[in-house]
Amino acid sequence: MRYQLIGVNHKSAPLEVRERLAIPESRLPDTCRDLTSYPGIEEGMVISTCNRVEIITHTTNGHADLRGFLHHRFHLAPNELDPHLYEFREKDAVRHLFRVAASLDSMVVGEAQILGQVKEAYATARAVGAVRGQLDQLFSRAFAVAKRVRSETAVGSSSVSIASVAVELAKKIFGTLQGKNVFIVGAGKMSELAARHLMAHGCGSIFVANRTYERAIGLAQKFDGQAIKFEDLYSTCDRADIVITSTGAPHAIFRREHGEQFLARRKNRPMFFIDIAVPRDVSPEMAKLDGIFAYDIDDLQQAVTTHVADRRKEAERAEAIIASEVEKFEARVHTLDVVPTIVSLQDHLETIRQAEIDRVRGRMGQLTPEQEIAIEALTRGIINKVMHTPITTLKTAAKESEATTVVDVVRRLFNLQVKGKDAEHPATNKDEVGSRQ
Amino acid sequence: MPLLWLRFALACYFIGLVYAFVALTRTSDLFSRIALHAASLGMVFHFVSITELFLSGQIVWASVHNGESLLAFLSMTFFMVIYVIYKTTSPGVVVFPVVFFLTFVAAVDQQPVLLTQFVSHKGWLIAHIMLIFTGYAALLVSFGASILYLLQERRLKAKKPTSLIAFLPALEVIDQIGYRSLLLGFPFMTLGLITGSVVAITAPSIGHVDFLDPKILLSVLMWAVYMVMVFTRWNSGWRGRRAAFLATFAFVAALAAWAANYFSAIHRFAAS
Numbered sequence: 246m247r248y249q250l251i252g253v254n255h256k257s258a259p260l261e262v263r264e265r266l267a268i269p270e271s272r273l274p275d276t277c278r279d280l281t282s283y284p285g286i287e288e289g290m291v292i293s294t295c296n297r298v299e300i301i302t303h304t305t306n307g308h309a310d311l312r313g314f315l316h317h318r319f320h321l322a323p324n325e326l327d328p329h330l331y332e333f334r335e336k337d338a339v340r341h342l343f344r345v346a347a348s349l350d351s352m353v354v355g356e357a358q359i360l361g362q363v364k365e366a367y368a369t370a371r372a373v374g375a376v377r378g379q380l381d382q383l384f385s386r387a388f389a390v391a392k393r394v395r396s397e398t399a400v401g402s403s404s405v406s407i408a409s410v411a412v413e414l415a416k417k418i419f420g421t422l423q424g425k426n427v428f429i430v431g432a433g434k435m436s437e438l439a440a441r442h443l444m445a446h447g448c449g450s451i452f453v454a455n456r457t458y459e460r461a462i463g464l465a466q467k468f469d470g471q472a473i474k475f476e477d478l479y480s481t482c483d484r485a486d487i488v489i490t491s492t493g494a495p496h497a498i499f500r501r502e503h504g505e506q507f508l509a510r511r512k513n514r515p516m517f518f519i520d521i522a523v524p525r526d527v528s529p530e531m532a533k534l535d536g537i538f539a540y541d542i543d544d545l546q547q548a549v550t551t552h553v554a555d556r557r558k559e560a561e562r563a564e565a566i567i568a569s570e571v572e573k574f575e576a577r578v579h580t581l582d583v584v585p586t587i588v589s590l591q592d593h594l595e596t597i598r599q600a601e602i603d604r605v606r607g608r609m610g611q612l613t614p615e616q617e618i619a620i621e622a623l624t625r626g627i628i629n630k631v632m633h634t635p636i637t638t639l640k641t642a643a644k645e646s647e648a649t650t651v652v653d654v655v656r657r658l659f660n661l662q663v664k665g666k667d668a669e670h671p672a673t674n675k676d677e678v679g680s681r682q
Numbered sequence: 683m684p685l686l687w688l689r690f691a692l693a694c695y696f697i698g699l700v701y702a703f704v705a706l707t708r709t710s711d712l713f714s715r716i717a718l719h720a721a722s723l724g725m726v727f728h729f730v731s732i733t734e735l736f737l738s739g740q741i742v743w744a745s746v747h748n749g750e751s752l753l754a755f756l757s758m759t760f761f762m763v764i765y766v767i768y769k770t771t772s773p774g775v776v777v778f779p780v781v782f783f784l785t786f787v788a789a790v791d792q793q794p795v796l797l798t799q800f801v802s803h804k805g806w807l808i809a810h811i812m813l814i815f816t817g818y819a820a821l822l823v824s825f826g827a828s829i830l831y832l833l834q835e836r837r838l839k840a841k842k843p844t845s846l847i848a849f850l851p852a853l854e855v856i857d858q859i860g861y862r863s864l865l866l867g868f869p870f871m872t873l874g875l876i877t878g879s880v881v882a883i884t885a886p887s888i889g890h891v892d893f894l895d896p897k898i899l900l901s902v903l904m905w906a907v908y909m910v911m912v913f914t915r916w917n918s919g920w921r922g923r924r925a926a927f928l929a930t931f932a933f934v935a936a937l938a939a940w941a942a943n944y945f946s947a948i949h950r951f952a953a954s
Contacts, residue, residue, distance in 0.1 A: 417838060420852035512919030515853060535835070535922045544841040 246578050248383065250338035251311040251330055252292075252299030255352050258329035260543045264524040266319055266326075268293040269493065273366065277375035279318065285309035288380045290370030292345070294362045295523040295542050296352050301342060303379035307334060339383065340571045346387040347394040347563060352546040353407060354560055355400040358435070360391050382578070390570045397566060400559040407435070407545050408442040411519045414545075415443065415487055418517050418538055423447040428485030430454050430478065431492035432464040435521050439489045444468060452485060454478045456492070483507040489519045490526040497528035504531035519545075583639045586652050589661045594632060598624045684738070687731035688751060688789045694724025695754075695785055698778035705775055714771045721758065721774070728755050728785070747788045749811065754784035756819040764823065764859055770851040773859065776826025806881045814874030820867025821908070821929075821936055827860030828929040835922050857921060860929075868912050875905055897942040904935035 253263055268276055273291060280289035280300065286309050289302040300311055312330065316323055333341045344350045348359045367384050370376040376384070394400060412422070419425055425448045429436045432455040440451060451470030454477070455461035461472040473481050478498075482488060483506070492498060499518065507516060518539040520527045525541050532539035602624060606612070612620070635655060642651035655661070701717035732755060735748070761777045764770070834850045850856065878901070911928045914920040920928070 414838075416852060417834075418853045420855040513921050514919060515921075533839075535924075538838055540841065547841055 246335045246339075246575065246582075247287075247304045247307040248301070248338040248379075249304050249307065249309055249311055249332070249334050250299060250301045250341055251315065251332045252297060253329045253331070254297035254299070254350065255543065255546050257331050260523065260525070260541060262326070262329050263295070263298060265321065266293075266298040266315075267295070267523050268298065270369075273369045274373045276318070277370045277373050280314065281375045283309070283314050286314075288375060288377050290366055290376050290380060292363055292366040294359065295521065296546075297345070297350075299345070301338070301380065301383075303383075336571060336575055339574055340567060342383065342387050343390045343567045343570060343574075344564075346391040347567060348391070348400070349394070349560055349563055349567065352542075353410070356407070357395075360388070364388065383574075386570070386574050390567065393570070394563045394566050398559045398562045400563045407521065407542070408439040410545050411439050411489070411540070412442045412446050414519075414538075414540060415517050416446075418515055419486060421447065424449040425486040426450050426452065426484055428452045428454070428473075428482055428488045429464065430482075430488060430490040430498070430526065431456075431522065432460045433491045433521075436489040436491045436519075437464060437467070439519060439521070440468060443487060443489075448487065452481065454481075479503055479506065483510040483516075485516070486514070487517045487519065489521070491521045492526055493522070494526060495524060497524075497526055497531070499527045499531050501528060501530040501534065504534045504537050508534065508536050521545075580640070583642065583652055586655055586661065587636055587639055590632065590635065590655065590659055593659055593661055594628050598628055684731045684735040685789065687727045687734065688785065691724040691727035691731060692782070692785045692789045694720045694727065695778065695782045697721075698724070698774060699782040701771075702775045702778040705772070717774065717778075718765065718771055721761070721778070725755070725758050725762070728758070749815070750784045751788035752811070753815045753818055754781045754788065756815050757781050757784075757822055760819045760823050760863070764863075768851060768855055768859060770855070770859075772830055772850050772856075773823055773826045776829055777823065780822055806877050806884070810874055810877035810881055812874075813870050813877060817867045817871030817874050818936060818940075820863045820870060821932060824860045824863040824867060824911075825929045825933040827856050827863060828926040831856045831860060832922060832926045860925070861915060864908075864912055864915065868908060871905060871908055875901055897939065900935060900939040900942045904932060904939050907932040907935050 253266060255263070258266075268291060273293065276291050277289060280286055280291065280302065283289075285304050285306065286302045287305055289300060292299045292301070300314070302309060302311065311332065312323070312327065315321065315326060315330070319326070341350070346360055346363050348355050348357065351359050363384075367376065371381070415422055415425070422443060425443075427440055427443050427448050427450075429440050429451065432453060444451065451465070451468045452473050453461045453465040453468075453470055454473040454475050455464070456475050458472065458474055461475075464470075465472040482503070488499075490499070504516075513536050515536045515538060518527045518532070518537065520539055520541045523542060527539040527541070531537060602620060605620075639651060639655060697720035698717050701713055701720075704713060728751070732751065757777055758781055761773055761781075764773055830850055831853065834853050834856055837850075838853065851859075907928065911920075911925070911932055914928065915925065
């Protein structure tokens with residue numbers, strides 16, 4: 246259990262900080278590789294969504310300098326970054342990851358999107374070999390826990406997604422959404438979802454603009470809408486009452502002068518911008534204009550806090566599941582921890598046995614097959630009897646917190662060298678563990 | 683008796699007044715229902731008071747207090763019409779205090795304060811009062827709506843989900859209430875001023891009308907601001923801060939025009 250996790254999320258860091266840490270999808274593999282080559286880190290992966298950037302690692306000694314990695318990687322001074330960071334180790338790291346995957350740590354508790362995002366991050370890291378035995382085990386458990394939480398509690402049902410929060414805000418501005426036009430800028434899954442919600446509440450026509458025009462056409466067809474060439478964005482945008490923007494542009498694409506143009510052409514009728522892009526697409530200057538209502542991903546969070554209260558009860562049940570799952574996982578990992586020791590203890594004694602038989606055989610001369618079998622049985626019997634208590638003790642200790650101490654003592658007593666731990670003997674471990682569970 | 687009914691009405695409006703202050707800080711469905719019922723009951727008393735006054739023949743059209751009572755009643759009617767259409771009590775935040783104040787003044791002292799001028803065309807006078815007061819009531823609601831619009835806009839911009847956001851109707855609904863009241867009030871105000879002029883010109887005791895009279899100047903100013911409001915709204919869709927600024931200006935002009943009754947030579951109320 247030398248897991249270490251560091252990161253920022255929507256609660257710990259403002260959007261400005263998260264923007265600077267966000268890692269585009271294309272650079273995730275490189276970041277994972279860099280991470281595993283960083284001193285003290287055996288395995289590592291990165292989750293980067295609009296609400297969180299987290300680094301999860303398995304380290305050699307449980308004390309890798311993850312902060313150092315972040316400072317180095319993002320060229321950020323410690324005083325800029327550190328106040329927003331949270332760091333978890335061992336059991337706490339496991340719990341945090343379970344909570345993230347189960348969407349308990351999400352801005353909108355229970356939204357299903359995060360699990361998919363974690364799975365994608367996991368697949369990316371796995372593809373570059375940054376995730377192997379230890380993290381593999383952790384993540385497959387995390388996915389199972391997330392599934393369990395989803396099926397056993399109502400945390401995910403009637404999910405208040407960002408999309409439905411956006412609908413509610415739109416209603417606070419426009420009253421009814423009948424006949425309101427929606428403009429999607431940047432065809433992404435999230436904006437599509439938001440648009441679907443808005444349409445379901447009666448919004449009229451829909452426009453889609455995307456850097457890749459073909460994608461705009463594709464999405465527009467889904468909604469029976471109209472694809473707009475990206476260069477025509479500013480000349481057509483004022484036709485929309487609600488703009489959902491989520492481009493990957495590094496700078497704001499809607500600036501104050503655009504807002505002024507839109508309002509002039511719209512005779513000051515209000516416009517609602519749902520800015521789910523990180524970094525933001527709508528400049529703060531434009532958001533200040535009278536008649537422009539721009540909500541970025543952080544603002545949406547505030548808007549959902551009221552809903553979160555409704556689900557607190559279900560979330561409590563989910564937390565209980567997580568707590569028990571963390572315990573189970575810990576026990577399991579500790580069991581795995583003792584397996585290599587048991588195996589090498591067996592190996593060690595087997596070597597001694599073989600050596601002793603060989604030594605004695607010279608003195609005894611030729612043995613009949615029956616005698617061979619008898620000696621074999623006798624020596625094995627002795628070893629098994631002798632080994633019985635230490636192995637049972639190890640297995641019992643595995644479930645307690647003293648596991649490491651016991652393992653250490655046994656290793657020292659028998660002078661055992663355990664290399665690579667259980668990762669090196671996956672097959673053996675499986676059998677051993679399987680028989681015990 | 684009419685005074686007694688009016689005082690009952692005042693007690694009911696008082697609940698509305700309390701509601702107006704409470705509503706700004708927290709939302710309570712129950713309280714808004716209570717306030718609505720209290721206001722309706724108040725209107726019934728108020729209506730009885732006015733009708734009784736009218737039927738008894740004691741009504742003095744050109745009395746300040748009767749005028750205030752009538753204006754309060756018309757404002758409440760406006761409020762109720764909005765409630766029926768939009769199902770919102772939020773304009774009460776502005777309307778209730780004003781109505782309470784007007785009713786209060788009218789209910790404290792019913793000694794008629796009369797116009798000094800003898801009026802020959804009673805029909806014109808009644809038309810003038812009714813039209814102008816309807817215009818005032820519409821202006822009041824429009825003013826209230828622009829304040830609420832500003833509040834709601836600020837809250838939405840501040841992005842903090844407070845109870846006020848939940849209490850106030852959607853921004854466009856507030857906008858509609860304000861704009862429709864504005865449009866409705868404009869012809870009333872215009873016709874009210876025209877009928878007023880007719881009354882003034884035809885009044886036998888006035889030889890010639892002094893156009894520099896404060897009452898006339900302020901009335902024209904108010905009307906001009908009103909027209910600018912309608913025009914900017916229609917032409918460039920002024921909302922929010924700018925609209926609220928204009929509405930406040932028009933409202934202050936209206937108050938000044940009303941206050942001018944005390945300085946005006948032609949529209950003077952004299953203590954009886």
